Ligand SMILES: Nc1ncnc2c1ncn2[C@@H]1O[C@H](COP(=O)(O)OP(=O)(O)OP(=O)(O)O)[C@@H](O)[C@H]1O
């Protein structure tokens with residue numbers, strides 16, 4: 207059988223129809239994605255940073271709002287209600303005067319190690335904690351954009367991506383920022399067209415250094431966000447180099463498997479070489495606030511499975527003989543069907559509710575993701591003394 211180019215075009219149309227059909231079936235009746243999760247008072251109190259009793263009082267007096275279930279006295283809170291309550295109590299997570307927002311690149315040149323999965327979960331988790339977060343999808347495969355419910359080549363126009371900025375048609379990146387279903391979380395989406403930015407930057411059409419575009423664009427956005435997360439493509443191209451120079455910290459997902467392990471080591475060596483030559487060009491040192499490896503997609507050892515044991519061995523060697531706590535997060539992200547199932551519905555774990563959210567495997571996947579996000583937050587907090595104070599106040603309030 208031969209397939210002509212026209213037939214290939216037909217295949218593209220059919221794939222678009224498939225995705226549109228799937229989305230209609232999976233999403234809410236309007237076809238729009240919504241964040242419908244309700245938080246119980248204990249969780250809401252922790253997120254707001256006030257004792258449950260203080261929250262109940264404020265709700266009784268009409269200062270803050272909650273959802274009341276009929277027939278019982280329980281209160282549930284939407285994320286919007288939690289954010290209004292944060293405003294009421296002045297417990298929003300905002301940087302102090304002299305504190306700088308963090309730009310975290312989730313990077314590894316190896317494909318499929320969990321970069322986009324971690325970027326989206328971390329961005330959502332931080333936004334739910336109350337930080338203002340921007341996720342920038344720099345990969346033309348647009349996995350992060352898809353996890354926000356968009357079909358990149360149907361819902362996203364090339365002009366919605368960073369392409370016009372790299373073309374020099376837009377001076378800042380503000381035009382590309384869009385709200386998401388999660389309050390406090392913004393997204394700059396990607397689609398296939400972003401690939402041409404690789405050539406544009408390399409052709410050096412505007413005589414600016416090839417690594418200077420994204421750092422300049424990000425600089426003017428910094429004041430609006432506590433955290434900016436970059437999800438670059440899995441290769442050492444122009445967009446990745448821009449991400450590495452714009453970043454103030456790096457998170458490197460690494461599955462504890464021999465091939466991923468060796469390519470992660472190559473990543474560090476390429477990173478070193480690349481940054482060394484950029485430093486020479488810049489005439490100043492490039493410094494990260496932190497560089498952390500996170501073991502990702504690790505098989506959970508339920509019995510005596512050989513593969514899981516081999517992964518444990520690699521992880522132990524990586525931690526004890528090579529990276530230690532200085533360069534490696536204590537917590538790991540386990541491989542979990544819950545993550546894959548959620549991704550199949552264009553969702554993160556944090557958007558899953560109903561009976562899917564009550565399974566043991568779901569709860570353990572969320573727990574491992576939460577612990578990793580908390581550990582990354584701790585790294586940010588080391589940079590933000592005024593925020594540390596707010597977190598401490600919350601802990602005292604809840605004690
Ligand atoms: N912890 C996990 N458990 C199960 N599946 C996972 C996990 N992390 C990622 N995946 C799945 O693995 C695949 C690749 O993940 P992801 O897209 O996050 O990797 P990536 O490093 O961003 O890939 P790329 O290099 O192509 O950008 C996806 O199908 C994703 O759903």
Ligand SMILES: [Mg+2]
Pocket residue numbers: 321322323345349350437438
């Ligand atoms: Mg990716």
